[in-house]
Amino acid sequence: MIIDILEIKEAADRIATQAVRTPIIESAQLNADTGARVLIKAECLQRSGSFKFRGAYNRLSQLSQAQRRAGVVAWSSGNHAQGIAAAAQILKIPATIVMPLDAPEIKMQKTKEYGAEIVTYDRYTQSREDIGKALSKERGATLVPSYDDHHIITGQGTVGLEFLEQSLALGYEIEQLLVCCGGGGLIAGTASAFSQLSPDTAVYSVEPDSFDDHKRSLISGTRESNAPDARSICDALLAPEPGSMTFPINHALLTAGLSVSDAEVRDAMKYAFSTLKLVIEPGGAVALAAVLAGKLDVKGKTVGVVVSGGNVDPVVFSESIL
């Protein structure tokens, strides 16, 4: 269930020549503003603009030659799409991505630039699973889920492994770790790494208030769904419920779930713009938002914050910083 640290280390070796070992960013101003030592793992600086490249490359690089020729199919609101498309381009694998009609323009455009074919659907009336499965069957292509996949979760776990290695190299031990949560793949892999190498670290999921399925599921112990009419600017975190593979891991390893409002997300994006000089997308900003909005008592602690991506439409970004 929990991903073995040896597998995460193998994944780290597998992606090493292609993925960015993203830096840890520390800001004197952020430390002063929070009363904590905040270490940011800046996955917005990752290839394809988010952590998703890690899992995608880890998964696709393990396909056989025959599987590579037959291509891959994935569904995604955008970051998994770009991660898959970027990895497929490197490995010369044909990729088809099923994307919601209302996915951010920048994510659609970049996915096309990586050479992938895009098939659109209506997020609120059609099933991306059905469309993806039909395409995959029709073409003999491999379906690559965005979180309920062992190799994807393992690849995302390299975020945790790196964060640990880099913070220890700086002489810091992360006491509290905040990670954004959509389907739960990033936090499942990351929490797996921490549970084996730094078991005393408390790991928290962070979600939009209206998509707080993990927060509620961690309390109830079963997978709770979000309201079908829920909306949030965090387009990367709109999964309907915790993943079937990710939730058992997260239920076993997470301390608790936190959530933030869209307004708090915008404030965090503005803070990142003016103080950190980082471009963070809404979904990538929830963990920082939780710290800035005081959702957790961080005073005097060493706090790890994963900033998961920076693929944001210019209009949405401008509205947030003005």
Add this chain to the structure above:
Amino acid sequence: MIIDILEIKEAADRIATQAVRTPIIESAQLNADTGARVLIKAECLQRSGSFKFRGAYNRLSQLSQAQRRAGVVAWSSGNHAQGIAAAAQILKIPATIVMPLDAPEIKMQKTKEYGAEIVTYDRYTQSREDIGKALSKERGATLVPSYDDHHIITGQGTVGLEFLEQSLALGYEIEQLLVCCGGGGLIAGTASAFSQLSPDTAVYSVEPDSFDDHKRSLISGTRESNAPDARSICDALLAPEPGSMTFPINHALLTAGLSVSDAEVRDAMKYAFSTLKLVIEPGGAVALAAVLAGKLDVKGKTVGVVVSGGNVDPVVFSESIL
């Protein structure tokens, strides 16, 4: 004249506990778009939002106790102001900053937040030197120039030292180095470091087209001025002419001067937003702009680009990315 590498190393030790060892950012997309290996030294992630903190802290930390009590005076369009104010706050030194009335609001506000007193003047009719000198005399305070000062240039030289150390650690040798240029302090210190540790690196200054005084001065061999009515969005690079201390260094060490238009600067800021996920201010983007706009043949080369700062008004930033 040229700053001794031992002095730059001493400065690096002096600022080590307070300044950020800013990361080198490499982007597969940027490499593909330019046909080069481009290494970005991201000084936008520096404390106070630009490299200026380095020189400021190096200078202020060497003042005597009596000098610290009497305070410091500086003039600056913004980044030196913030660097001085941030360093003075840490060292508990009273700081007064003479700033142009049209300095970006964000730079004025941040300077105030660091606890400095601000005195404004009209950039086009008044002399900041006269105002600063009068204030310094009146208060017995130390004047801290933004570039024509040995310890300031030496502190900025730590950018070059770090860039060299970090690129070598990654296994790369920088063949061409592009650095923005206002008064010329950053590039004088940085070129000093490279000339002693990597003498084969060709170092280029980059300026706005309308403030290309270094470009012309490097050709003529004497300090040429900019037109009094010249304007540019690069508020950090509006010095009227090369510095009296910096120019002899730059004349001895630089290969040539390059310049870019305001439109090319905006394009680079937009590229940094959408592809690099970095917030770069206009003046901080000129070196990247020169590479993206093809001002130098970089194909097949390892190219170092200093991104000097990220203190940009939200309105200016939004206009550039939309």
